[in-house]
Amino acid sequence: MLFYRYKNTMVGKLAMLQLINKDVLNKIKEELERYEVKLGDFLTKGTTSIIFLGKYRGKDVVVKVSRDDSPRKNLKKEAEILRHLRGREITGDLILYTTVGGREILVREYVPGEPVLLVTPSKKHILKIAGKTFVLDKLGIDHGQIQGGKHILLTSNDVYIIDFEKGSLTRKTRNLTSALSMLFIGNNSISKRVREKFDIDEEFIRELKLRLREYKEKKEIRGLFDLLSIL
Template sequence: MIDHLISKEELERFKHFMHMKGIENLEVYSKGTTSLIFLGRLENKDVIIKLERRDAPRRNFQKEVKILRFLEGKGITPHLVDYGSFENREFLIREFAKGEPILYAIPEKKHLLKILEKMYKLDILGVDHGQIQGGKHIIIGTDVWVIDFEKASLKRKTKNLTSAMAMIFLNENSISRRVREKFEIGEEFLTTLQEKLQKYKETHDITELKELLSSL
């Protein structure tokens, strides 16, 4: 799967490097544009390890780490465990977000309310994620987590909440179709949601949006 991106010898060195940090059972989890992603165990917890690809078109780890540290303890994204360099390649380690991306899952009402709350927190904190509408970065399970902040910004105008609500309800995609079917959502609800979102843009008050989602 990743043989062309990291040699067996280099992979063994990386496994040993992680072992020295207390991480066991390292295995390939996935790959992204800028990183190779591994799953491991640290002190009886699952962790994700992102290792910079040698052919990465950009180096974003420092920016992502800055934002993860800024969000630490705010209940939005999993705990950042470590950040550093391995053979001139950046890596970061964070706790694993247990659950399934909303892209593939059917959310419960509690998930929708938590998404609303956490998107609102990001907006108020001034962090624009930048990839919310893809559906891969909102993880739903016993809780809701937002992951992968490599394209996030503290300078852009935030639109996390409006992007998430558009993805889940208003746009035409697999997520909105599943949600509309599950909750039997009609045009009246969607029209009201659009009105509440427009009002939110002006006031940054989510009270009416909470009430609307609670009615599902």
């Protein structure tokens, strides 16, 4: 989810107050303080949650509060997925999952970076994206929104995958194939930038499709990484 800092704009304040009133917000603040979490700036609203920055023991965190007007309650499922990913450096570790007045609240470590939707990845980034999406596949966790590019964040030396609200522990995993299709094959702004940067030709695309097919059928990963290593 892209973060836009709305807190100093009247539009942002009104948008937040329409989704959550002050009394509820104060109750949430009180509950979070019991766990040493301090609620900070309002960042943005998602389809199912309201997003804030916060602090936990001096570290930046992201606080998600479920929206009353959303028919879906996804934060408990996301918390379960984050527990499976704890310590793997794929996403921000789970700090807390709780509820206040029927609203779900999830607190996770803040991870930095710019979305691949907006920033062209380096070879190092592409290898890390492939590696981390492969780990998700091996763990049986399907993100569900990899192909959009908003949930893969790039730093100077690393890659993080965020927002598992639509993730699944039972669905067939397609993280690696979705990520590489987005980066190289699909007709989108990301693949256009990547193909131009690395001077990708049709032979490379044909070979990539072949090795993706091998991965789907046999879970053979070496051929994919060998191909990506020549970028």
